[in-house]
Amino acid sequence: MNDTVAQYLTQHADRFVDELKEFLRIPTVSADPACKPHMLRGAEFVYRQFSRLGFNAEIVPTAGHPIVYAEWLKAPGAPTVLVYGHYDVQPADPLDLWTTPPFEPTLRDGCLYARGATDDKGQVFTHIKSAEAWLNAVGALPVNLKYVIEGEEEVGSRNLEDFLEARKKSFACDVAVVSDTSQYGPNQPAITYGLRGIVAVEMTLTGPKKDLHSGVFGGAVANPASGVARLIAALHDDQGRVQIPGFYDDVTPLTDAERKQFADLGFDEEAFKAELGVTEVFGEVGYSTTERRWARPTCEVNGLFSGYTGVGPKTIVPSKATVKITCRLVPSQDPHKIVQSLETFLKSKCPSSLTFEFTSYHGCPAFVLDPTSPYIEAASQAIREAWGVDTVRLIREGGSIPVVQTFKDVLGLDTLLLGWGQNTDNLHSPNEHFSVTDFHRGISASAGLWQKLAEMPK
Incomplete structure (x- = not known):
């Protein structure tokens, strides 16, 4: 990564955490009508992050909660990247199970505890701060960036597709980046190349x-x-x-190579059972726990x-x-x-x-990105440098992120799924948290990614 950018990240690390705390204090619960004024406050917070950096930014009203769109397009000939995230969060209930109030961010044991800390405010904030570092330290970004940060992901993104469809021509990009997934484990960064789809009925x-x-x-x-x-x-x-x-x-069945790749991850089934408080695993006969969770x-x-x-x-x-x-x-x-x-x-x-x-x-279909994609290699290099580890694991996840397929269907874009959190961060549960170390490493990886993408052969 650029040395000047790296120095800026170090110098401003504490401020980044303080600003994230400010973001987390806003109770942007999209499912709760009583939180509608706070949803606008959340959108305004995100908008200000971009406007003060010189992005062309706007708050776009929808039939539900607003979308924040921002773009910086001053790198002619460089790749253009679409960054997606969401500022809305899950309800905090049950409140009595939180050690500290869900909307009073608290540092404890190296983690920041608050609703939305890892899903998705903390993770999307890494991509905003990385852009800040390039612009304030160098004066320009090595790539063109477009951001779509919505307020309805936790309630089905009901207005996002209409927004993307209406502005389809303005979203010409090379690749999308989403950080709403997790690492494989502590200090085991990963790129998620596959997600399961979903249907929900009653x-x-x-x-x-x-x-x-x-x-x-x-x-x-x-x-x-x-x-x-x-x-x-x-x-x-x-x-x-x-x-x-x-x-x-x-x-589509798993290939032998994929099954071997999953087996080589070294999944600890005993630790998995202990973490969940179950005595046995259960599922479709003939498949491992990892295969059942990710690819069946x-x-x-x-x-x-x-x-x-x-x-x-x-x-x-x-x-x-x-x-x-x-x-x-x-x-x-x-x-x-x-x-x-x-x-x-x-x-x-x-x-x-x-x-x-x-x-x-x-509902939405499943998503799989070609694991040999050059975008994956660029991301792997950036993550390796930020984490200081040799191996960046390629994994699938069992959850669904409908916007990934929307990007493919509406905009023709592949998506890099770069998760900085952990599956144990209590997403959607009491005491949600995000490692401060991983927050900073995520910013560094994001800043490095912009440079690696700019260096890719055209």
């Missing part, structure tokens, strides 16, 4: 028009809770394979509710029962096809004595 079964006394009416009417339980049980066989017709038809399709129950759930007994036959289900998808699976097959499968098994209702929510 099913409700309705029996009687109201809850009924189980002594007076039990055995005379169908119980929706029992009906839902039977349908859930039908989703898998005893080998852990999903029973939705056609579910595996389009699955799944069907999971996310929520299940019916009848009385308070303290003590209440003897009723409930009127309704609801289950929330998500399927994680792998390359070549079509989300629309999976949703249709799932709905048909569940409806076919629903007792005629119960009313069936099915709702489909968001």
